[in-house]
Amino acid sequence: MNLFSVNLRQQLEKNGSLDGLQEIRLKVNKPVILIFSDREIVLNIKMTIEDIRATINKISKYSIFAFEEDVKQGFITIQGGHRVGITGEWVFENREVKYLKNISSLNIRICREVSGFGKKFINHIYKGGEILNTLIISPPKCGKTTLLRDLSKIISNGDSPLNRGFKVSIIDERSEIAASFRGVPQLDIGIRTDIYDNCLKSKGIILAIRSMAPEVIVCDEIGTREDFESILVAYNSGVSIISTIHGNSEEDFYNKLRMSNLNTSMEKIFRCILILSNKNGVGTLERVKRI
Incomplete structure (x- = not known):
């Protein structure tokens, strides 16, 4: 709350409990919108350009240039793991983002840890003392x-039903899995887990294999040829892979x-496929396929 002006804080407080709040969307000359897991609230307050600038200053501790590389990716991750999406007038040079100016919209995505969420899935991906190569197929928001x-x-912790903990490397290309702030995970990802924050999946997978000797590599949203090629390297190195992909x-x-x-039998690498939806709430398991 200390990121906002007094007026906006008062408006937020008027709405009572903010349990389930997922996003706070701020736009110049537009009303503030609160996105909850089950509803949307449009506040009776419009943001000015001065409000946006003041919020950015507080988010960046008056040093937006310290977040220059993050801003080029379209977001800033702040302490607590909360992510602030940011946009406005983009300036390109040689088809690459040079910088962002005249910031006009912010989307503050509230980071919350859901402990125990994976318990109903772990038995599907653990067999004979090993973690199966697993692909999670899911649309957004599932x-x-x-x-x-x-x-x-x-x-990583070796929680039940595992008989031991595994060395895990997370390739967190968009700082979403561990919600790292200055390279340090803000969420609990286990005692044996190493994080490759803001690192390309195709590069991070190879780096992890070379340097951290992982038994399991975790990454989000594979899809490029380079991603698939690096997964093949992990597979041939005897490292288990758990990844996601957008789809239904x-x-x-x-x-x-x-x-x-990619001329390969990539589909044979994944011994377990989990398909998610939100039909009966977030994390609905629609189908399990094991090879």
């Missing part, structure tokens, strides 16, 4: 990143494989 985070913790079915995964023009 809990796939939350699931990755909690599975990482369970596997296995066919979406096969389509991405075809689009990558």
Whole structure:
């Protein structure tokens, strides 16, 4: 709350409990919108350009340039793991983002840890004392990143039904899984887990294999040829992979494989496929396929 002006804080307080709050969306000359897990509230207050600037100053502790590389990715991660999406007028040079100016919109995504979320899934991916190569297929807002985070913790800590803890490396390309702030995870990802924050999946997987000797590598939203090629390297190195992909079915995964023009039997690498939806709430398990 200390990120906002007094007027906005008062408006937020008027709405009583903020349990389940997922996003606070701020736009110049537009009303503030609160997104909850089950509803949306439009506040009777409009943001001015001065409000946006003041909020950015507080978020960055008056040093937005210290977050220059994060801003180029379209977000800032702040203490507590909360992510602030940021946009406005983008300036490009040689087809690459140079900087952002005239910031006009912020989306503050509230970071919450859901401990125990992975318990109902762990038996599907653990067999014979090993973690199966697992692909989680899910549309947005169905809990796939939350699931990755909690599975990482369970596997790293060696929680039941595992008979031991595993060395885990998380390749957190967009700082979403561990919600790192200045390289330090803000959420519990387990005692044996190493984090590769803001690191390309294709690079991070190789770096982890070379340097941290992981038994399990966790990453989010694979889809490029480079991602698939690095997963092949992990597979050939004897490292288990747990990853997610956007989609509604296995066919979406096969389509991405075809689009990558990767001539390999990648689909045979994953011995467990979990398909999620939010039909009966976030994290609804629609189907399990084990090979």
